[in-house]
Amino acid sequence: xxxxxxxxxxxxxxxxxxxxxxxxxxxxxxxxxxxxxxxxxxxxxxxxxxxxxxxxxxxxxxxxxxxxxxxxxxxxxxxxxxxxxxxxxxxxxxxxxxxxxxxxxxxxxxxxxxxxxxxxxxxxxxxxxxxxxxxxxxxxxxxxxxxxxxxxxxxxxxxxxxxxxxxxxxxxxxxxxxxxxxxxxxxxxxxxxxxxxxxxxxxxxxxxxxxxxxxxxxxxxxxxxxxxxxxxxxxxxxxxxxxxxxxxxxxxxxxxxxxxxxxxxxxxxxxxxxxxxxxxxxxxxxxxxxxxxxxxxxxxxxxxxxxxxxxxxxxxxxxxxxxxxxxxxxxxxxxxxxxxxxxxxxxxxxxxxxxxxxxxxxxxxxxxxxxxxxxxxxxxxxxxxxxxxxxxxxxxxxxxxxxxxxxxxxxxxxxxxxxxxxxxxxxxxxxxxxxxxxxxxxxxxxxxxxxxxxxxxxxxxxxxxxxxxxxxxxxxxxxxxxxxxxxxxxxxxxxxxxxxxxxxxxxxxxxxxxxxxxxxxxxxxxxxxxxxxxxxxxxxxxxxxxxxxxxxxxxxxxxxxxxxxxxxxxxxxxxxxxxxxxxxxxxxxxxxxxxxxxxxxxxxxxxxxxxxxxxxxxxxxxxxxxxxxxxxxxxxxxxxxxxxxxxxxxxxxxxxxxxxxxxxxxxxxxxxxxxxxxxxxxxxxxxxxxxxxxxxxxxxxxxxxxxxxxxxxxxxxxxxxxxxxxxxxxxxxxxxxxxxxxxxxxxxxxxxxxxxxxxxxxxxxxxxxxxxxxxxxxxxxxxxxxxxxxxxxxxxxxxxxxxxxxxxxxxxxxxxxxxxxxxxxxxxxxxxxxxxxxxxxxxxxxxxxxxxxxxxxxxxxxxxxxxxxxxxxxxxxxxxxxxxxxxxxxxxxxxxxxxxxxxxxxxxxxxxxxxxxxxxxxxxxxxxxxxxxxxxxxxxxxxx
Numbered sequence: 001x002x003x004x005x006x007x008x009x010x011x012x013x014x015x016x017x018x019x020x021x022x023x024x025x026x027x028x029x030x031x032x033x034x035x036x037x038x039x040x041x042x043x044x045x046x047x048x049x050x051x052x053x054x055x056x057x058x059x060x061x062x063x064x065x066x067x068x069x070x071x072x073x074x075x076x077x078x079x080x081x082x083x084x085x086x087x088x089x090x091x092x093x094x095x096x097x098x099x100x101x102x103x104x105x106x107x108x109x110x111x112x113x114x115x116x117x118x119x120x121x122x123x124x125x126x127x128x129x130x131x132x133x134x135x136x137x138x139x140x141x142x143x144x145x146x147x148x149x150x151x152x153x154x155x156x157x158x159x160x161x162x163x164x165x166x167x168x169x170x171x172x173x174x175x176x177x178x179x180x181x182x183x184x185x186x187x188x189x190x191x192x193x194x195x196x197x198x199x200x201x202x203x204x205x206x207x208x209x210x211x212x213x214x215x216x217x218x219x220x221x222x223x224x225x226x227x228x229x230x231x232x233x234x235x236x237x238x239x240x241x242x243x244x245x246x247x248x249x250x251x252x253x254x255x256x257x258x259x260x261x262x263x264x265x266x267x268x269x270x271x272x273x274x275x276x277x278x279x280x281x282x283x284x285x286x287x288x289x290x291x292x293x294x295x296x297x298x299x300x301x302x303x304x305x306x307x308x309x310x311x312x313x314x315x316x317x318x319x320x321x322x323x324x325x326x327x328x329x330x331x332x333x334x335x336x337x338x339x340x341x342x343x344x345x346x347x348x349x350x351x352x353x354x355x356x357x358x359x360x361x362x363x364x365x366x367x368x369x370x371x372x373x374x375x376x377x378x379x380x381x382x383x384x385x386x387x388x389x390x391x392x393x394x395x396x397x398x399x400x401x402x403x404x405x406x407x408x409x410x411x412x413x414x415x416x417x418x419x420x421x422x423x424x425x426x427x428x429x430x431x432x433x434x435x436x437x438x439x440x441x442x443x444x445x446x447x448x449x450x451x452x453x454x455x456x457x458x459x460x461x462x463x464x465x466x467x468x469x470x471x472x473x474x475x476x477x478x479x480x481x482x483x484x485x486x487x488x489x490x491x492x493x494x495x496x497x498x499x500x501x502x503x504x505x506x507x508x509x510x511x512x513x514x515x516x517x518x519x520x521x522x523x524x525x526x527x528x529x530x531x532x533x534x535x536x537x538x539x540x541x542x543x544x545x546x547x548x549x550x551x552x553x554x555x556x557x558x559x560x561x562x563x564x565x566x567x568x569x570x571x572x573x574x575x576x577x578x579x580x581x582x583x584x585x586x587x588x589x590x591x592x593x594x595x596x597x598x599x600x601x602x603x604x605x606x607x608x609x610x611x612x613x614x615x616x617x618x619x620x621x622x623x624x625x626x627x628x629x630x631x632x633x634x635x636x637x638x639x640x641x642x643x644x645x646x647x648x649x650x651x652x653x654x655x656x657x658x659x660x661x662x663x664x665x666x667x668x669x670x671x672x673x674x675x676x677x678x679x680x681x682x683x684x685x686x687x688x689x690x691x692x693x694x695x696x697x698x699x700x701x702x703x704x705x706x707x708x709x710x711x712x713x714x715x716x717x718x719x720x721x722x723x724x725x726x727x728x729x730x731x732x733x734x735x736x737x738x739x740x741x742x743x744x745x746x747x748x749x750x751x752x753x754x755x756x757x758x759x760x761x762x763x764x765x766x767x768x769x770x771x772x773x774x775x776x777x778x779x780x781x782x783x784x785x786x787x788x789x790x791x792x793x794x795x796x797x798x799x800x801x802x803x804x805x806x807x808x809x810x811x812x813x814x815x816x817x818x819x820x821x822x823x824x825x826x827x828x829x830x831x832x833x834x835x836x837x838x839x840x841x842x843x844x845x846x847x848x849x850x851x852x853x854x855x856x857x858x859x860x861x862x863x864x865x866x867x868x869x870x871x872x873x874x875x876x877x878x879x880x881x882x883x884x885x886x887x888x889x890x891x892x893x894x895x896x897x898x899x900x901x902x903x904x905x906x907x908x909x910x911x912x913x914x915x916x917x918x919x920x921x922x923x924x925x926x927x928x929x930x931x932x933x934x935x936x937x938x939x940x941x942x943x944x
Contacts, residue, residue: 030769106369109367112367114670117185141664198658205320213376223312246621247301248298248620275349317344332826335447394905395602406605426443475601476523488615489551500541508935568784569780704773706893724806726888791808810861827864873931877927
């Protein structure tokens with residue numbers, strides 16, 4: 001846990017996570033989740049206030065007074081974002097560093113570790129060696145990676161004749177461990193156990209040789225072909241005026257460091273060292289903690305570094321995690337803790353001093369040797385870790401010298417960083433006298449620590465090395481504070497009431513018990529709340545009669561900053577938009593002071609947002625160094641390791657357990673390589689499962705997946721009307737068939753000819769779900785695909801006979817003119833029925849035409865107009881004809897871009913949402929909606 005600047009605790013951070021893979025969910029899972037939500041809809045809630053929040057005249061006056069200013073600020077920013085997205089969708093112009101940078105030492109290639117192992121073991125006939133068979137290897141792997149404790153595995157193997165029948169080479173865990181210890185290699189160094197003496201006390205530290213760890217990552221055959229050896233500049237235009245930043249090698253730090261090395265001796269290959277650390281709790285109850293330090297290299301692409309399964313991170317050390325309870329003075333305890341940390345880190349990273357300057361020969365996974373300079377580049381950690389690393393004091397900024405009184409009051413991304421040269425000059429005062437040293441440190445605002453670990457490391461600017469931390473600074477920092485301010489501004493009652501009436505959507509987590517009573521909110525939960533935060537405040541008047549315009553703008557600006565900060569690629573223009581969003585928040589934040597909620601904004605986490613643009617320019621986008629990815633490593637490298645011990649003198653057992661797991665993982669990768677190298681290239685295709693997915697040919701920015709078999713094989717037309725709400729399915733299908741036969745017909749001709757269509761069939765095959773794979777919104781090949789889904793299923797009961805409400809999602813539909821971003825050419829529709837024409841229907845209706853594939857019956861919403869001038873969202877309404885009937889059509893599923901989330905636009909002047917509405921009925925009850933652009937990062941990037 002972290003104690004922030006106001007004495008609060010950051011509860012259970014958690015990672016922002018990707019959730020369960022889409023393929024792991026079945027339709028029955030959807031029903032059970034729907035039944036759980038439906039039960040919570042009937043929970044108790046207070047009645048709405050009898051008095052309006054404020055007078056109608058005051059609300060209208062406030063909105064009119066500030067609308068012109070909103071037009072001047074918000075709309076230009078949205079237009080700038082549209083230009084930015086157009087730039088990012090253009091192929092970048094790459095300018096490599098050139099010269100002798102990153103060249104091989106010689107032209108000879110050596111064998112890779114896999115090739116040497118295969119040759120040494122003569123394992124062409126047995127890729128599983130030292131295990132005697134595939135089964136022998138699989139049992140060994142299961143026992144170390146997925147199996148229970150060692151005692152349970154031994155008891156399993158002691159079952160009579162089990163070992164003989166399976167043909168295993170080991171009879172118990174001890175024999176298995178002997179095979180792993182003696183015959184397998186992890187390619188990574190073993191841990192060293194060392195005692196450190198600080199203030200007369202001895203502390204144990206477990207660490208690895210840092211150079212050997214770098215060699216292991218750099219030379220891993222799994223990373224052959226993906227390592228980056230030289231920096232590059234990328235531009236979005238041929239004139240090279242719009243710089244693009246994404247991976248670490250596109251940032252300015254690598255280029256500048258390469259220039260410094262080339263001045264000394266040409267032919268250098270920079271190996272950026274990225275360190276992260278954070279204490280973590282090992283037990284749910286009790287005080288057992290671990291202090292792991294992780295290391296990776298910037299030569300690896302960021303998507304490899306942030307995925308634990310790719311093994312791009314190494315556990316470098318377990319630092320002493322003692323609470324120092326034997327020291328009664330808090331000041332002395334903090335001082336000794338800082339000295340202990342820096343003493344340990346200095347010992348671990350000391351080999352980088354000479355290696356960074358003179359370089360060392362290192363062989364990459366493809367057998368090519370280069371002269372590599374491992375240089376400390378970034379330190380990833382939360383606020384206490386940042387203060388500890390930089391020796392700064394609590395409440396100050398670890399990057400710049402801003403006075404405490406000015407923190408959080410304004411924004412200035414151009415504020416200079418602390419001067420490392422002045423810091424080194426102050427540290428040299430330690431050789432003179434304690435008084436002079438303390439005075440010098442006090443003058444520059446650091447703690448009097450004589451030997452920070454980075455003091456003698458080459459080419460290090462430690463204040464640049466401290467990177468943004470979206471998890472703690474935004475989700476668990478500013479967003480956490482903002483939610484508390486909104487609760488004070490509006491009251492918990494109406495916020496929770498609105499929260500309970502949000503329509504369901506694949507990207508939206510429903511909090512049907514509200515959000516104001518949540519305890520120990522994780523970072524992931526704060527991220528989930530951000531997806532619909534605007535829905536809680538738009539149109540809701542403040543309780544004391546003030547206009548809510550500034551508050552809505554402040555919320556919107558902060559959300560803009562959050563989503564922009566998470567972009568997988570940035571340009572000079574997006575960084576300008578990032579700064580503009582932060583400036584807009586600061587311009588409107590005084591509303592919280594006027595409401596009496598805040599007295600000041602002296603929040604270091606708010607001030608830290610000023611430094612995001614510079615860090616992105618130096619080291620690439622924030623997904624290069626977000627703590628959510630490194631904190632995920634705690635599960636594998638600390639918590640699971642601790643559970644495998646007997647909880648006494650646990651760290652030697654944890655390190656040994658980790659070393660054996662690494663050997664198993666390495667051997668698994670070797671086996672996969674061996675089978676690719678020596679197995680027959682033509683393998684029989686696996687048979688298709690019964691519910692295999694089929695891909696539809698759709699525009700390149702979306703892939704649609706549907707099950708091969710329908711959810712309902714034969715749905716009658718009357719059931720489509722009564723159960724699915726597809727009221728005009730017969731007429732709509734007739735119009736579609738006429739238009740599909742002859743696309744050139746005028747609308748009135750289509751209507752006349754549709755009257756002649758009759759059906760000699762009475763059923764349709766129906767699907768309940770469409771899945772979407774949303775491709776890289778920036779089209780640079782670096783953004784991971786976003787999974788989305790849309791449902792169209794009637795009410796039913798789950799396997800426990802609980803009622804499950806109907807679920808008909810809203811979707812974005814391309815009319816044929818829509819592009820990869822923007823609302824031009826798109827319409828919102830509510831998907832009521834997804835079906836395809838049976839063979840009999842195809843033969844009757846379009847016998848000589850290609851099958852159009854799956855179709856959908858959708859109810860339309862009104863076209864997009866201008867976005868709202870205050871918050872920038874688009875408003876849509878249910879589209880009706882002159883008789884007030886809903887307008888619906890049959891369209892081809894391949895024209896559906898993705899799902900979209902709507903939330904009600906409350907028309908009542910007091911902002912109170914009708915209590916008879918529920919989450920499952922609101923799309924039938926309300927007429928006007930806002931289109932939520934914050935439902936996920938892909939929607940945000942493509943809607944504008």
